[in-house]
Amino acid sequence: MLFLVILGPGVIxxxxxxxxxxTATYSIVGARFGYHMLWMLILVGVSLVVIxxxxxxxxxxTGKGLSDLIREEFGLRWTFxxxxxxxxxxxxxxxxxxxxxxxxxxxxxxxxxxxxxxMVVVIWFLMTRGSYKGVERIFFAMCFVYFAYIFxxxxxxxxxxxxxxxxxxxxxxxxYSFIMVAIAMIGTTVTPWMQFYLQSSVVEKGVKIKQYKYQxxxxxxxxxxxxxxxxxxxxxxxxxxxPQGIIVHDAKEAALALAPFAGNFAAFLFALGLFASSTxxxxxxxxxxxxxxCEAFGWENGISKKFSEAPIFYGLYTxxxxxxxxxxxxxxxxxxxxxxxxxxxxGILFPFILIFMLLLVNNKRLMGGYTNSRFNNFVAGAxxxxxxxxxxxxxxxxxxxxxx
Amino acid sequence: MVLFxxxxxxxxxxxxxxxxxxxxxxEVRDFVLTVGDVFPKVTGLLVRVLGKKEDLIILMGEIDLIxxxxxxxxxxxxxxCFTRPHNGELMLWRDLMDxxxxxxxxxRVIRVNDLKLxxxxxxxxxxxxxxxxxxxxxxxxxxxxxxxxxxxxSRQVPDTLIGWDHVEQxxxxxxxxxxTVPTKHISEMHPADIANIISxxxxxxxxxxxxxxxxxxxxxxxxxxxxxxxxxxxxTLDTKKALGVxxxxxVDEVADVLGDIPDEKADEFLRLLKPRKAxxxxxLMRHPEETAGGLMTTEFIAIPRNLTAQQTIDKMRxxxxxxxxxxxxxxxxxxxxxxxxxxxxSLIISPPExxxxxxxxxxxxxxxxxxxxxxxxEVISKYNLLAVPVVDEQENMLGIVTVDDVVDxxxxxxxxxxxxxxx
Numbered sequence: 153m154l155f156l157v158i159l160g161p162g163v164i165x166x167x168x169x170x171x172x173x174x175t176a177t178y179s180i181v182g183a184r185f186g187y188h189m190l191w192m193l194i195l196v197g198v199s200l201v202v203i204x205x206x207x208x209x210x211x212x213x214t215g216k217g218l219s220d221l222i223r224e225e226f227g228l229r230w231t232f233x234x235x236x237x238x239x240x241x242x243x244x245x246x247x248x249x250x251x252x253x254x255x256x257x258x259x260x261x262x263x264x265x266x267x268x269x270x271m272v273v274v275i276w277f278l279m280t281r282g283s284y285k286g287v288e289r290i291f292f293a294m295c296f297v298y299f300a301y302i303f304x305x306x307x308x309x310x311x312x313x314x315x316x317x318x319x320x321x322x323x324x325x326x327x328y329s330f331i332m333v334a335i336a337m338i339g340t341t342v343t344p345w346m347q348f349y350l351q352s353s354v355v356e357k358g359v360k361i362k363q364y365k366y367q368x369x370x371x372x373x374x375x376x377x378x379x380x381x382x383x384x385x386x387x388x389x390x391x392x393x394x395p396q397g398i399i400v401h402d403a404k405e406a407a408l409a410l411a412p413f414a415g416n417f418a419a420f421l422f423a424l425g426l427f428a429s430s431t432x433x434x435x436x437x438x439x440x441x442x443x444x445x446c447e448a449f450g451w452e453n454g455i456s457k458k459f460s461e462a463p464i465f466y467g468l469y470t471x472x473x474x475x476x477x478x479x480x481x482x483x484x485x486x487x488x489x490x491x492x493x494x495x496x497x498x499g500i501l502f503p504f505i506l507i508f509m510l511l512l513v514n515n516k517r518l519m520g521g522y523t524n525s526r527f528n529n530f531v532a533g534a535x536x537x538x539x540x541x542x543x544x545x546x547x548x549x550x551x552x553x554x555x556x
Numbered sequence: 557m558v559l560f561x562x563x564x565x566x567x568x569x570x571x572x573x574x575x576x577x578x579x580x581x582x583e584v585r586d587f588v589l590t591v592g593d594v595f596p597k598v599t600g601l602l603v604r605v606l607g608k609k610e611d612l613i614i615l616m617g618e619i620d621l622i623x624x625x626x627x628x629x630x631x632x633x634x635x636x637c638f639t640r641p642h643n644g645e646l647m648l649w650r651d652l653m654d655x656x657x658x659x660x661x662x663x664r665v666i667r668v669n670d671l672k673l674x675x676x677x678x679x680x681x682x683x684x685x686x687x688x689x690x691x692x693x694x695x696x697x698x699x700x701x702x703x704x705x706x707x708x709x710s711r712q713v714p715d716t717l718i719g720w721d722h723v724e725q726x727x728x729x730x731x732x733x734x735x736t737v738p739t740k741h742i743s744e745m746h747p748a749d750i751a752n753i754i755s756x757x758x759x760x761x762x763x764x765x766x767x768x769x770x771x772x773x774x775x776x777x778x779x780x781x782x783x784x785x786x787x788x789x790x791x792t793l794d795t796k797k798a799l800g801v802x803x804x805x806x807v808d809e810v811a812d813v814l815g816d817i818p819d820e821k822a823d824e825f826l827r828l829l830k831p832r833k834a835x836x837x838x839x840l841m842r843h844p845e846e847t848a849g850g851l852m853t854t855e856f857i858a859i860p861r862n863l864t865a866q867q868t869i870d871k872m873r874x875x876x877x878x879x880x881x882x883x884x885x886x887x888x889x890x891x892x893x894x895x896x897x898x899x900x901x902s903l904i905i906s907p908p909e910x911x912x913x914x915x916x917x918x919x920x921x922x923x924x925x926x927x928x929x930x931x932x933x934e935v936i937s938k939y940n941l942l943a944v945p946v947v948d949e950q951e952n953m954l955g956i957v958t959v960d961d962v963v964d965x966x967x968x969x970x971x972x973x974x975x976x977x978x979x
Binding site for chain 1: 785
């Protein structure tokens with residue numbers, strides 16, 4: 153029973169959030185700003201719990217996925233808008249997943265011009281022809297490598313007093329890079345795709361309202377675990393990399409944060425985790441996007457269909473993978489920056505999706521007695537507001553000449 | 557009443573309503589329908605009336621003309637009789653647009669992009685659902701542009717309309733005053749197609765569709781669904797209906813589905829089922845699902861060896877209704893052990909007084925109850941059988957595995973293949 157709770161959709165989607173973009177972003181947060189953003193992570197953790205719980209509750213009560221609900225409640229034009237947002241955000245994340253694949257395999261000395269095309273083909277066949285479920289478990293197990301950060305965080309002997317102080321006392325700086333990284337950190341923790349993925353997983357599982365309390369714990373535990381891992385990634389990077397002035401230019405530098413725990417194996421361990429989580433993300437994301445979009449527009453979908461039966465579904469899926477892999481191969485691209493920017497894009501776009509979610513979850517006709525509490529609305533609303541505000545600040549900082 | 561040609565609902569929503577003196581009244585918000593006919597009749601327009609807070613209905617009798625530019629009423633503004641909606645009526649835009657419907661001809665679930673109205677005799681009726689690209693572009697307001705562009709290549713966005721006579725509407729959520737349309741069309745479809753549709757709709761609709769089926773159809777459809785959905789249906793259905801369905805299912809399938817639901821509920825069903833069926837199902841449930849024992853049914857025809865061909869055929873008339881397959885008749889010794897097998901063919905072409913022991917195939921191919929599914933499939937395929945008997949170490953016959961059980965293993969029904977790998 154405990155095992156079922158641990159591997160529920162809430163936990164899976166929260167852990168899948170620690171993908172290439174997540175790892176890169178948290179590493180950068182720690183390396184560039186030390187403990188300064190820890191307070192923000194705690195707040196993001198609260199909004200992650202609230203938002204994921206909202207999403208799971210909507211799935212259980214309505215029995216419908218998020219894109220279904222948007223289509224049925226807001227009509228075609230709004231659906232088109234929402235799907236466009238989702239598509240842009242997911243393309244960005246898919247690119248970052250392939251960047252993660254490339255970066256991890258480059259640690260092993262394999263050039264991205266071989267690894268990326270290879271993985272594009274492997275993933276395409278795996279998802280459409282192969283038995284994906286079994287492979288998913290292997291990769292998922294490999295993601296547990298990230299728990300190494302918890303040990304590394306302790307063994308690096310951080311200044312706990314400073315850690316505690318920075319966790320509870322907010323600090324902020326009106327600086328282009330600080331704001332961009334802040335948006336990325338929020339955007340990688342609560343992502344648009346995760347909401348669509350989580351809600352359809354819950355619907356597929358056919359959870360009834362009576363069993364909802366278990367589902368709720370699954371989501372809450374998943375979110376807490378995800379934030380805890382993020383916390384220790386930042387902590388390890390802030391303790392090991394920040395004093396040395398390493399700002400994480402490539403994956404090798406990020407890997408050094410695991411050195412207190414893994415010594416010479418740090419790079420190997422890091423690459424393993426990054427490869428697994430990136431492959432997992434690169435497999436799930438394009439597929440989940442195709443499902444969401446095809447369901448919203450009522451196009452035939454499903455991997456059990458033939459290409460001729462569901463051309464748009466397969467076309468979209470293939471296109472997403474090709475674009476994701478292709479962008480990484482652009483010459484002289486900095487992979488870490490790609491991962492960071494994609495998460496900033498996510499953070500900028502997420503408020504739009506969140507507003508749809510808030511309107512839906514507060515709809516009495518749909519949700520009956522299960523609409524949001526005031527606290528939920530406050531947290532989710534504040535998240536949207538803060539992201540919009542940060543985006544405006546980012547624009548302001550860019551134009552006031554602080555960019556670069 | 558005049559309707560200019562056939563029109564799409566999306567083109568009419570927001571159109572201004574004026575009276576016969578061209579004085580503005582408001583704008584069209586929705587269309588009120590009556591159900592019951594194959595092509596539902598539009599009985600009124602829901603209008604956002606200028607200067608009023610709520611939307612009001614103008615009955616069709618008051619309308620003179622419906623066009624893409626104007627809707628004109630027969631009398632002047634002050635003489636028009638408005639009715640207040642009472643939430644019980646079916647509205648085109650609110651209840652049908654963007655919702656899922658079942659295309660009973662194509663046996664699939666699709667989404668409504670637009671709805672087409674047409675004039676039949678003197679009435680305006682809903683005649684088709686637009687489920688294609690054309691409707692999508694029209695709703696987005698870019699159809700004209702795209703058509704213009706494609707005309708350069710002398711092409712056109714194809715129309716994908718489904719006549720409303722082939723549409724089955726699904727229950728629409730928890731909306732107040734919800735109307736459940738009888739699922740007549742669906743119940744006339746092939747059980748495998750029904751299963752395919754059930755697997756594609758939302759969980760409440762799954763139960764609603766399933767509950768509306770006749771017990772026998774429901775039993776056949778249930779078999780085609782994946783175990784997770786089978787369990788969901790049995791648990792959400794009321795017990796009486798669920799029992800009716802279980803009674804119509806072959807005992808091996810009953811054992812299968814009961815194995816997938818929580819023990820208490822399974823026990824409750826076993827208590828309520830007919831004692832003979834319950835006992836057989838219970839026996840079968842002891843075998844692991846992936847083995848011959850788990851796959852087999854105990855409903856087969858067995859006869860003593862001293863019968864004649866004619867006696868056997870008479871006996872089959874009695875027994876056949878319960879048996880899963882009639883193509884083989886199994887012959888037992890006095891001590892109940894399997895002696896041989898008769899095909900229906902040899903039984904029919906033999907003279908009536910022939911003893912079955914003379915025409916039966918002795919020492920037939922058998923499998924043991926713990927044989928793996930794959931082994932059973934191989935045996936059936938190798939010897940070209942329709943069914944293979946399952947016997948224990950003492951050669952006592954326990955049941956048969958029929959070819960359809962192993963076909964499912966080799967090629968699972970479409971609806972059982974994983975639709976979503978997410979979750």
